[in-house]
Amino acid sequence: MASEAKPHVVDQPRAEAAVRELLIAIGEDPDREGLVETPARVARAYGEFFAGLSLDAGEVLSKTFRIDHEEMILVRDIEVYSMCEHHLVPFHGVAHVGYIPARDGRVTGLSKLARLVEMYARRPQVQERLTTQVADSLVTHLGAQGVMVIVECEHLCMSMRGIRKPGSRTITSAVRGQLRDPATRAEAMALLLGGKR
Ligand SMILES: Nc1nc2c(ncn2[C@@H]2O[C@H](COP(=O)(O)OP(=O)(O)OP(=O)(O)O)[C@@H](O)[C@H]2O)c(=O)[nH]1
Ligand SMILES: [Zn+2]
Numbered sequence: 001m002a003s004e005a006k007p008h009v010v011d012q013p014r015a016e017a018a019v020r021e022l023l024i025a026i027g028e029d030p031d032r033e034g035l036v037e038t039p040a041r042v043a044r045a046y047g048e049f050f051a052g053l054s055l056d057a058g059e060v061l062s063k064t065f066r067i068d069h070e071e072m073i074l075v076r077d078i079e080v081y082s083m084c085e086h087h088l089v090p091f092h093g094v095a096h097v098g099y100i101p102a103r104d105g106r107v108t109g110l111s112k113l114a115r116l117v118e119m120y121a122r123r124p125q126v127q128e129r130l131t132t133q134v135a136d137s138l139v140t141h142l143g144a145q146g147v148m149v150i151v152e153c154e155h156l157c158m159s160m161r162g163i164r165k166p167g168s169r170t171i172t173s174a175v176r177g178q179l180r181d182p183a184t185r186a187e188a189m190a191l192l193l194g195g196k197r
Contacts, residue, residue: 009054015043049083052122057137060115061108064142068105072146072184074098074191075113084157085124093153093169097134098188100178102143127153127172135174146178148188 016039023030023038030039078095097113120133131151138144150173159166179185 010043010047010050012040012043012047015046016040019043048122050122050124052119055119055122057116057119057133058141060112060119061137061141063112064106064108066105067107069107070101070103070105070145072098072100072188072191073107073110074148074188075110076192078114078117080117080121080130080151080153082121082123082125082127082130082153084155085126087157087161088124089156089160091125091127091153091155091157091170093151095131095134095152096148096150096192097138098148098179098191099138099142099144100146100184102145104143106142108142127151127155127170131172131174135176139176144177146180146184147174147176148179148185149174150192 019039019042020030023035028035030036074096075098076094076096078097079092080095081090081092083089084091095117097117099113101107116134116137117130120130120137131149135147135149138147150171152169152171154167154169158164158168175185179188
């Protein structure tokens, strides 16, 4: 993945102790050669998985440009890796984020839309909340006149355990403001689906 999420500060000794306990609970020997460093590795990995907990949407969207563009801006196929808060296993897929800028023509950098998705994905999550949080933050912090966020993911908690249905994909959407208008929404959908494999 192209992103370079900063490690979130987790209580490393506590996380390590918890992972060690988990290994014992599943009947493993945490002191065998291959596992000795595992608690520390997992604790560090959790710092990355949950780095979004220490980030703030206002900061991500703090830098704006005035380019007098009042039409739709849409970034498609933003890769998503998140952690299902029910099972702490990943769900992954893509997000599409489109918005109509504020009346004053202020826009954010395109990468910031991906950073926003990343920030909310790197938390214990459910897909619906991830979708809603991205949409609402564009309204709150950027004054977007319209927002459409679509997230499409496979949940490993449905693929590798439980119902075991690999390949099923969950699609969630959040639409705000002017994008609720049928004609504008249709334009967004056409842009979204255009050129799709
Ligand atoms: N709405 C929603 N549900 C999710 C998400 N991720 C996982 N789930 C579901 O959360 C539910 C948790 O259900 P429970 O019955 O409490 O847990 P469980 O016994 O492990 O459920 P099964 O997965 O059906 O075996 C499951 O139906 C999951 O599919 C998500 O992002 N959104
Ligand atoms: Zn789950």
